[in-house]
Amino acid sequence: MKEFGVLLIMGSFAFATPLMGYLINKKYEKYLGFWAALSFLISIFYVFMWYQPNAPPSYLEIFPSPISSSLRFDGVTYFFTLVFLILGFVSALHSVSYMEHDRNLTIYYTLMQLMMIGLVGLAMADDLFTFFVFWEGMAISSYILVAFRYHLDEPVEAGMKYIIMSGVGSLLLLYGISFVYGVIGGLHLEQIYAYAASLLSGGLYLPVLIVSLFLVGFGIKAAYFPFWTWLPDAHPAAPSPISALLSGIVIKAGILGIVRYALPFILIDSSIYAPALVVISVLTMTVANIIALLQEDIKRLLAYSSIVNIGFILIGVAAAGYGVVEYGLSSAFSHVFSHALGKGLAFLAVGGILYSMETREIIKLEGFGRKHPLTAVALAMALLSLAGMPPLPGFWSKWFLILSALGAGQWFLAFVAVFNSVLAVLYYLWLIQRMFLSEPTKYVEESHEIAFTIKASLLILIGIMLLLGVYPQLLYDVAHTGAEAVLQMMG
């Protein structure tokens, strides 16, 4: 019961933010970033303090029975809340220096906190009604944050594209929810699982409709194969800490939705949906990797790499769809964690680069590592983790994923995953080589010193990555808590 206080803490901090911004001098507005970071830090400790892993899920009713909106706290919530809050904390810390020359910072930090509340609420939602409310809250804040620097051309155009595509996605999701309501008569997770368990393989056309609408609705947010077109524009256009949040955790909200609400329907008949997930995963990884090889803009390259990693996560979900639920979901969740850390660190390091020299072209970054060793090492570590280098968490999660694909009997999927890992190493190593082995360009020579909070945020993420990389049992245990909760619901 006590763990629901996280929402209360984040909510009260978020509502105090505009008040404080109104009261204090505009000169000190940028320090509101510490306020946001403090809220996320307290929430992390709160979750750690009150949640016992493997405890039965606890419930909190928001509205009583006939309307029935409630929250639950189980392993999936624990896992996703932890990932979301860690990345939110470092991004807020990073923003303090990165956004210091922008105006309207009160609005920025309020929206950032509202987006985090939306994300944490998504993980806590017990029924699709509550889920949808938090989903829209998170989505609408992220639209404004992408277009936050509206005096520039790129964020406005990218934000417009994002809002239209994502709006269609939300509406198709709501259409799917309406059919769930029509078929089951309720929107609670237990009711959905009970219905899916009672269903034999006959009369499947309504579940097919629901799963298709869910896969499109969540897919536009998660940006896999046919629906990714907004992502390579929106993620580079946003300010770097917001890119880190979008690439690290907002696209994972789509995965969370699929695992929570589409998986019971997917498990009804593994011969229909699991092959579709395999096809989506293979196409996402391969096509995005090939496009990523051609990029000249560093943030665009990282955005395509996010799409590739969503394809990797879908391997685990597809394996779960084939019946290897426990191991498939554990591996998918561990990749969610390691990709959130890796991509968060990569975008925050690129934020450090932008802070010191204000260019995103890879050619102008040559020799950056000789002038700013810490930022360059952070970027290199993030890229090596994403590539799957052994002492880093990216290696372990990719290892788990490939094993789960083999456990589900999908040799082709495992082969494509290995092939794409190798393909991705090409552009990661090329980037690292440009940063460290070339002579510094004149742009790098003119770059100025990187601020302390940016370095601190990078160091925190490096520390967590090294811890999880050296001690992978921790990564697997946290991810396994999530998979265990799904198994409990399946009964």
Added chain:
Amino acid sequence: MVEVSALNPGLILVFTAVILVVIGLYTIVTKKNLIRVIIGLEIMATGVNINFIALSLLKHPVLIDPTSHVLTIISIVLDGALVGVALGLTLIVYRKFKTLNTDRIRKLRW
């Protein structure tokens, strides 16, 4: 389940909802003007909301189920927020690019 006759109002509304959603999607995909695209979003949202009420009618023909009605009202509010943000952004797009034609707002590669 309810006896579904040809004149059941719920069933008629379900088909209306499908038609509205398809019209909305068609508008979003084909129209070039940003305002028309946003109107397409709104038509789609209306269709989805009608679908909720229609399925509630099919499920509970006599009694009124509050879940679907509450969700519909909240979804209308959330749509209002979405369209508010979208129109605000459209205003900025018009000031910047002096056009609302999506073919000419193309500094980024699609």
